[in-house]
Amino acid sequence: MLRAREIARRAAVGQDAAAAELKRSAELISAKDGDVRAFASRPAMLAPGTGPLAGIACGVKDIIDTAGLPTGMGSPIYDGWQPRADAPIVMALKAAGATVAGKTQTTAFAFLDPAPTRNPHELDASPGGSSAGSAAAVAAGMIPLALGTQTGGSVIRPAAYCGVAAIKPSYALLPTVGVKPFSWSLDTVGLMAASADDLGFALAALTGRSDLDASPAELKGLRIGISRQDFAGASDPASDAALKRVADLAASAGAKLVDLASPAALAEAFQAHGPLQDFEAVQALAWEYAEHRASLPPKLRAYLESARATTPRQYDEARRLSRRGRDACRDVFAEVDVVISHAAPGEAPATLASTGDSKFNRLWTLLGTPCATIPLMRGPRGLPVSFQIIGRFGHDDHVIAVAKALEKLVGSIG
């Protein structure tokens, strides 16, 4: 994979060096994207900017507005649609010197109907969703950085399936203005890169928060809670093995591993994700549903038809349970410094017809807590399997620090 920090270091020599890095990304995209199909549209050329991310070619999920490229939302309803303005997160990329490498494929409106993208590790396996193109483009080594969004598990899951590092930051750390909403209480912009080290580097540059480029955490004495999220259902042996592997590694480095029982309030908050998202998605996609129903893909159409039954009362109750869940989450983080859990049920589905399951991601999206994943190991089918690190709301720096410490232990799955 392409390393963002190394590329930036080489590009810092000057504009020619930055241009050369971008040219390399463009060539890699041209060479590989015929198979992987990670990009929905690309600019004619990649011009270098100035700033800490100069020379970094960044993929931008195709539900994020760009003034210079169409924004198709993964749907024929928006085919060729050209927004007026760049979304603030795109302006932040540019202000930091990065260059938009292209728009990356998304499932339609970031829901479950698959994008055309394929998993670089096995072209007939799912790359996950909804940020499919972003994960696959980084995994295939075309680009060192990509933007995704997560409403259920749309950043962490495709990252785990494709074997890349990713962070879903604390809710609203990165602005969602100019991002097509699905559920505004949940929608969160995240990043994908080759490593947690690269994530910290890029996130600090994008936000002007230098503490996010954190040093690796001291694992000795670190209190790590293990959450199996029983309320979410079963995991595959592959994901169980991944969680055991990282727990053993951390324990061997002196971390204190604690098995967490899930408080009832977290199980209830997990259940609340459904009605919360349902009620908001029906509103967010009201125009598309009313005016272009026949053009919606089948899973999304069926979902919206069913979600319409959600009442204001059910929504209010879901919000109440979310608040209670956030309180319970604070109690959890009084006991442990970070939580580790499954990033996905197992390896990527062996089909392009499913984007997999977000059941192990939804609770944390609802709670707004930062979540990160890093490349860890391979499962029985030879596909990447990983885990996620969850931190306290607003402590994204700590999640990055722990992820960096663990990835040093893990080495690289290459």
Added chain:
Amino acid sequence: MLRAREIARRAAVGQDAAAAELKRSAELISAKDGDVRAFASRPAMLAPGTGPLAGIACGVKDIIDTAGLPTGMGSPIYDGWQPRADAPIVMALKAAGATVAGKTQTTAFAFLDPAPTRNPHELDASPGGSSAGSAAAVAAGMIPLALGTQTGGSVIRPAAYCGVAAIKPSYALLPTVGVKPFSWSLDTVGLMAASADDLGFALAALTGRSDLDASPAELKGLRIGISRQDFAGASDPASDAALKRVADLAASAGAKLVDLASPAALAEAFQAHGPLQDFEAVQALAWEYAEHRASLPPKLRAYLESARATTPRQYDEARRLSRRGRDACRDVFAEVDVVISHAAPGEAPATLASTGDSKFNRLWTLLGTPCATIPLMRGPRGLPVSFQIIGRFGHDDHVIAVAKALEKLVGSIG
């Protein structure tokens, strides 16, 4: 002014009756808007929908996306800009049977540079801002309902200046998707109408929350806190007289009036509105500032230039103070049922060069509490002067109920 509930009652007879009501609004707009300049664009004809708001011609602030009309943001940068989709709140209007009467003038990007709109009570006086056209169109009796948005005081202030009823509901009660953001933690969609009774009727129809069409509150024994918001600075004698008048009326009806001392946490939260808005506005308008700076109007340009100095640390501190303010606000509402305060410093500015001052509105926008205003009286210059009612977060029904009880006492300034 045109009464939404009465119009809906007449229109309920059938499509012809609804069409006749819409035709009347269209004729009133044609007759009056040459002077008032409340509309930025209008459809060729107003076709009736079906639902509780059939026959209601509704103005839509021109920062709210509409698929059938351009959305100009009050700025040449978006001149003729045609969004792809209707914003969810516009779809909610249509689903309830209302008809978009046109896009109402807004100050550029809902900031302080005046819109072309004039105050119907005195054409050389300010209608306020930023939802200038919405307030003026209702005040002039062109339409019975209009959508506005408030980030500081952009719904309540123009409503008070123009002498109409308005509600800025609890934060996020109405969806802001498809509304041009200024500060996403603050931006709130609100309604303007002839009376609190009409507001409750329309808000219930738009949200499917029938409890919002509340009966008038029982004033006898109601605990009403009076907040002069000393931390915000001085009010004019006209606004002081308005607050005294409504307090006396309420007391005469048996309400218990309590002078509230402002806790320090509320004064600090008031101050936090600045950096919170600054940090988000710089991001929300990053593309416009970077690519079209010369086309930004002077107040907004100077504001963004200055706001860029706000650091992530200042923003985080402002968010912390906001949370503390919300805690303090809950304590206030343990003591009183509602709070009354100034809606604006006084009568509308006697100039079209200023939209007035939002200092008495900003705290409540920050706290996310519902605020309503109703027509009350005239000031020394013959312009409307009013007050606002503030309720506990999520208790919009109660604010409407109290507003309805008070407007019964007040009668009409017609």
